[in-house]
Every structure is written in C-alpha cells, then in structure tokens.
Amino acid sequence: MLLITCPWCGPRPEIEFAARGEAHVARAAPDADGEAIAAALYLRSNTRGLLAERWRHVYGCGRYFNAVRHTVTDKFVATWRVGESRPDLGGEGTR
Amino acid sequence: MHFSFLSLLRNAFSAHRDWPEQWRSPEPKPAYDVVIVGGGGHGLAAAYYLAAEFGIRDVAVVEKGWIGGGNTGRNTTIVRSNYLLEESEALYDHALKLWENLSQVLNYNVMFSPRGVMMLAHTTHDVQSFKRHYHANRLAGIDTEWLTPEEARDWCPGLNIAKDIRYPIVGATLQKRGGVARHDAVAWGYARAASALGVDIIQNCEVTGVRRGADGAVIGLDTSGGTIAAKKVGVSVAGHSSQVMDMAGVRLPIESFPLQALVSEPLKPIVSCVVMSNTIHAYISQSDKGDLVIGAGTDQYVSYSQTGGMQITAHTLDAICELFPVLRRARMMRNWGGIVDTTADRSPILGTTPVPGLYVNCGWGTGGFKATPGAGHLLAATIARGEPHPIAAPFSLDRFARGRLIDEAAAAAVAH
Ligand SMILES: Cc1cc2nc3c(=O)[nH]c(=O)nc-3n(C[C@H](O)[C@H](O)[C@H](O)COP(=O)(O)OP(=O)(O)OC[C@H]3O[C@@H](n4cnc5c(N)ncnc54)[C@H](O)[C@@H]3O)c2cc1C
Numbered sequence: 001m002l003l004i005t006c007p008w009c010g011p012r013p014e015i016e017f018a019a020r021g022e023a024h025v026a027r028a029a030p031d032a033d034g035e036a037i038a039a040a041l042y043l044r045s046n047t048r049g050l051l052a053e054r055w056r057h058v059y060g061c062g063r064y065f066n067a068v069r070h071t072v073t074d075k076f077v078a079t080w081r082v083g084e085s086r087p088d089l090g091g092e093g094t095r
Numbered sequence: 096m097h098f099s100f101l102s103l104l105r106n107a108f109s110a111h112r113d114w115p116e117q118w119r120s121p122e123p124k125p126a127y128d129v130v131i132v133g134g135g136g137h138g139l140a141a142a143y144y145l146a147a148e149f150g151i152r153d154v155a156v157v158e159k160g161w162i163g164g165g166n167t168g169r170n171t172t173i174v175r176s177n178y179l180l181e182e183s184e185a186l187y188d189h190a191l192k193l194w195e196n197l198s199q200v201l202n203y204n205v206m207f208s209p210r211g212v213m214m215l216a217h218t219t220h221d222v223q224s225f226k227r228h229y230h231a232n233r234l235a236g237i238d239t240e241w242l243t244p245e246e247a248r249d250w251c252p253g254l255n256i257a258k259d260i261r262y263p264i265v266g267a268t269l270q271k272r273g274g275v276a277r278h279d280a281v282a283w284g285y286a287r288a289a290s291a292l293g294v295d296i297i298q299n300c301e302v303t304g305v306r307r308g309a310d311g312a313v314i315g316l317d318t319s320g321g322t323i324a325a326k327k328v329g330v331s332v333a334g335h336s337s338q339v340m341d342m343a344g345v346r347l348p349i350e351s352f353p354l355q356a357l358v359s360e361p362l363k364p365i366v367s368c369v370v371m372s373n374t375i376h377a378y379i380s381q382s383d384k385g386d387l388v389i390g391a392g393t394d395q396y397v398s399y400s401q402t403g404g405m406q407i408t409a410h411t412l413d414a415i416c417e418l419f420p421v422l423r424r425a426r427m428m429r430n431w432g433g434i435v436d437t438t439a440d441r442s443p444i445l446g447t448t449p450v451p452g453l454y455v456n457c458g459w460g461t462g463g464f465k466a467t468p469g470a471g472h473l474l475a476a477t478i479a480r481g482e483p484h485p486i487a488a489p490f491s492l493d494r495f496a497r498g499r500l501i502d503e504a505a506a507a508a509v510a511h
Contacts, residue, residue, distance in 0.1 A: 001404045002396075015406060019395040021350075038496035042348030042439050046337035048399045072399050 020054040118290035126324035133332035134158025136167040139285035140471020146292035149479035159301035163282030169433035171390040174465040175212040175273030182489040184235040190469025203284030211368040212273030217262040305343040313452035334434030336457035352393040353403035357430040361385030377414035442501040446483040
C-alpha cells in the first residue's frame with residue numbers, strides 16, 4: 001500500500017485516496033474534431049518514469065491535489081495543492 | 096522431433112536425458128521480412144501462424160527477457176468466450192475454437208482443460224446483467240447456461256450458497272467450453288512449432304527504437320543486440336505497448352496497471368471448475384498440481400513495478416473465504432503482479448497503425464490470455480495481408496476517434 005502525503009492532511013494510507021489519472025490533460029475545444037476529442041479523452045502518456053497525476057483524498061478532506069510519482073518505484077516525488085505552482089523537482093521532468 | 100507415445104517411451108529408457116532443445120536460439124540475422132516485438136504467447140502465436148498459415152517464414156520474434164516471462168507467465172489462465180457484444184463474441188470465440196485442438200496442432204500439450212467457467216451473480220443487478228449476457232451469447236451461438244444457486248453448488252461442490260452471507264449467490268452462468276490452460280506450455284508450444292518452421296526466436300534482446308524511412312514507413316528496429324532491418328513489424332508487448340509504440344511516434348489510448356495473482360499450497364482436488372465473481376473481485380481455479388490459482392483486482396494507478404498493493408490481495412482472499420469457507424485455513428505460497436495494458440473500453444487494439452508497415456496488438460488488459468491463439472492468428476493475417484482481418488477490423492486503433500468503442504467495460508465489468 002502506498003503512503004501518500006495529502007497537501008492538506010499529511011501522510012495517510014492509500015486506501016483513503018482515489019487515483020484520478022494523468023494531470024494537465026487539456027480538454028478539447030467544443031468545436032474540435034474527432035481526433036482532438038479522442039486525444040483528450042483517451043490518449044495518455046502512460047509514462048514509465050515520473051508521471052504527473054491528480055489524486056483525491058476521498059475518505060479524508062475530499063479535496064483534489066497534484067502529484068508527481070515514479071511509476072517504476074511507485075514512490076511519490078511531490079504532492080501539492082491545486083492552484084499552487086509545482087515544486088522544483090531539480091530538473092527532473094515529467095511526461 | 097515429434098512428441099508421441101513412442102518418443103516418450105524411447106526417452107524413458109535414457110532417463111529423459113536426451114531430449115533435444117525445443118527451439119533454436121540463433122543470432123539475429125541483419126534483416127527479416129517480418130519482426131514481431133514481444134515473445135509472449137501473442138507474439139509467438141503470430142510468428143507461428145505467419146509461417147504455418149501465411150507462408151511467411153523469414154520471421155523473427157524479439158523478446159527483451161525470456162519468452163513467456165511477461166503476462167503470459169503471470170496470468171490465471173482463464174479461457175472463455177461469453178462476452179456481451181457481437182464483435183467481442185466473434186473475437187474470443189475465434190480463439191476458443193483454436194484452443195480446442197491446439198495441443199494436436201502444435202504437437203505440444205498445452206493442457207487446455209475445458210472444465211467450465213462459472214460466473215456468480217450476487218445482486219439483482221448482477222442477475223439482470225448476466226441474463227443479458229446469457230441471451231446475447233445464445234443468439235451468437237456461444238454455449239452458456241443459467242444456474243440456480245443449488246445447481247451452481249452441485250456443479251462446484253464446496254461453494255457456499257447460504258443466504259445470510261455478505262454477498263449471497265443468487266444465480267450463475269456457466270460456459271462449459273471454457274476452462275484453463277498451462278500458460279508456459281502455450282508460449283513454449285508456439286515457440287517450438289514456429290522455430291521448426293524457420294522462425295528465429297531471439298531472447299534477451301530489447302527493442303530500443305523503431306527505424307522509419309523517408310516516406311515514414313518502418314524499415315527496421317534498434318535493439319540491444321544491434322539493428323535489425325524489417326519490411327514489416329508487429330508490436331505485441333502488452334504492458335509496455337505505450338513505450339514501444341512511442342518509439343514510432345504513435346500515442347496509444349492505454350494505461351498500464353498492476354494486476355496480481357496468488358497460489359496456495361497444493362491441495363487435493365477441491366475446486367472442480369473455474370469460479371469467477373466480478374462483484375467481489377475474486378476468481379479461482381485449481382491447477383493439476385493442486386495449487387489454488389487465485390486472481391485479484393488491479394491497482395488504481397499506472398505502474399510498471401510488477402507488484403501491487405497488499406490490500407488488493409487481502410480483499411480477494413476475504414471474498415474467496417466467504418465463497419469457499421472450507422478454504423479458510425489454506426496457506427498461500429506465492430503472490431506476484433503483472434502489468435496490464437488497459438483501454439478505455441476494455442477491448443483490445445489489433446490492426447494497422449498510422450505508420451506504414453507497423454502493426455499493433457495490445458490493450459488486452461486483464462483478459463488476453465484466453466485470446467492467445469486468436470490474437471496471434473489475427474495479427475498474422477493482418478500483417479500478411481496488410482489490412483485488418485474481418486474479425487479484427489472493429490478493434491482498430493482509429494475506433495476511438497470515430498467513436499466506435501466496443502464497450503465491454505460498462506457492459507460486463509469483467510475482470511477476465
Ligand atoms: C495476474 C494476471 C492474471 C491474469 N489472468 C488472466 C486470465 O485469467 N485470463 C485471461 O484471458 N487473461 C488474463 N490475464 C491477462 C493476460 O495475461 C494478458 O492479456 C496476455 O497474457 C497478454 O499476452 P501477450 O503475449 O500479449 O503479453 P506478454 O506475455 O506480457 O508478452 C509481452 C512480451 O513483450 C516483451 N517486451 C516488452 N517490451 C519489449 C521491448 N522493448 N523489446 C522486446 N520485448 C519487449 C515482454 O518482456 C513480454 O515478454 C492476466 C494478467 C495478469 C497480470
């Protein structure tokens with residue numbers, strides 16, 4: 001089980017959280033074509049390495065937050081509140 | 096070398112020391128007509144059918160580890176074809192028909208055992224959705240039966256049909272043609288048969304790049320063993336599909352999640368068929384060795400760790416103990432995870448890609464073992480003809496942009 005640090009509540013066990021998928025996926029414009037809509041809905045980076053994600057502390061404060069996690073070790077590198085800018089990860093990029 | 100009663104007898108006299116290697120391990124040639132990336136059951140089957148049925152024998156299978164070491168060797172081997180939608184029924188039943196005489200065709204015992212797959216309904220909603228499956232399957236000519244709780248218990252003694260448990264059994268479907276097979280033997284059998292037809296099986300060789308010509312078409316692969324030129328490339332790498340296709344500049348509608356399984360200590364025969372429960376996320380069968388083979392659910396996040404959360408397996412064991420109280424004191428021996436390539440509609444992607452000469456077979460997620468012969472056959476047909484086989488056509492990569500999803504997810508909520 002993962003140990004996840006909610007930016008409001010602190011470190012809590014994974015069962016309190018719901019993974020909400022890749023972060024920063026831009027919605028397609030209302031008049032976008034099929035390709036663009038499919039890309040926004042379905043195409044994902046599925047990165048092997050550092051991946052930016054959204055999580056929600058459903059069985060806690062209920063709030064969404066951003067995270068960067070390594071998908072081979074499953075270790076969280078950083079979590080931060082929505083609206084705050086991403087912490088400096090020392091040049092380690094994501095996506 | 097042909098396996099027969101006589102060859103077994105002959106080798107018994109030499110204490111089975113003289114069996115030859117079952118497939119060749121050649122150095123890669125500089126060029127092939129077709130290279131298949133990924134030596135799982137699917138990739139090996141594709142190579143075999145290319146050689147055996149489509150007359151294309153200048154073929155290599157390139158595997159980064161050892162053949163069958165991916166999900167093929169990690170799965171719970173449930174084989175069935177009772178899916179809901181017509182496209183899926185055609186796809187999975189195509190595979191099931193190939194399973195039925197696969198051991199004879201390959202001259203290798205893949206231990207396909209059609210002992211019946213029973214799927215338990217626990218709620219009114221389950222009953223409605225399973226009956227819908229039942230009727231759809233009958234319309235498609237796929238064998239299926241509806242069982243009362245008593246009939247389910249008679250078919251699989253030991254099943255707890257008490258009414259006062261957390262998830263009582265209120266009915267079940269049964270596909271008698273479904274069952275299990277020996278996962279390793281499937282990979283080995285296809286490798287052996289393909290190798291005998293001239294296919295080169297190259298293990299410990301990781302594909303690191305896809306080379307494309309000026310017109311964008313595939314011309315070869317970069318591998319840890321050097322560059323290999325290829326006229327056509329078929330990618331069949333399950334959990335790592337996003338990475339390999341990314342080398343060719345193709346983004347996929349896939350996310351890779353850990354999926355776990357576990358086996359118990361060997362027991363006397365006790366679970367006579369495959370029992371699945373989608374509602375409580377548990378499925379169980381018993382291997383010929385006597386181990387109970389138990390499958391759990393996926394983790395909720397993308398991962399390549401090949402391990403999953405302990406709470407997931409604990410949850411599954413809770414469910415198994417409720418279904419089979421007699422198993423409460425059985426001890427578990429091993430637990431492992433595989434990385435499954437999941438699509439939004441829980442249906443696979445099989446066919447051509449925007450890159451000429453590049454073909455893909457992926458997205459089988461938690462349920463592709465059962466499709467091994469069929470997926471291999473359809474991928475081979477698609478590569479040989481350069482256009483999708485009719486059974487594979489609905490599973491094209493472009494269905495997402497066309498909105499033609501084949502939504503087995505919402506329809507069935509099936510794990511396998
Ligand atoms: C725990 C678990 C239980 C399951 N239970 C069932 C079940 O009961 N029934 C069912 O039908 N399905 C089940 N599945 C799903 C099933 O295992 C898979 O869908 C199926 O085995 C996929 O076969 P494959 O040959 O495509 O993949 P794999 O066997 O994973 O083969 C892909 C191969 O590609 C190789 N590869 C990856 N990247 C590269 C590279 N860059 N270069 C070269 N080679 C590469 C890998 O090493 C691997 O050997 C289960 C899966 C898991 C994990």
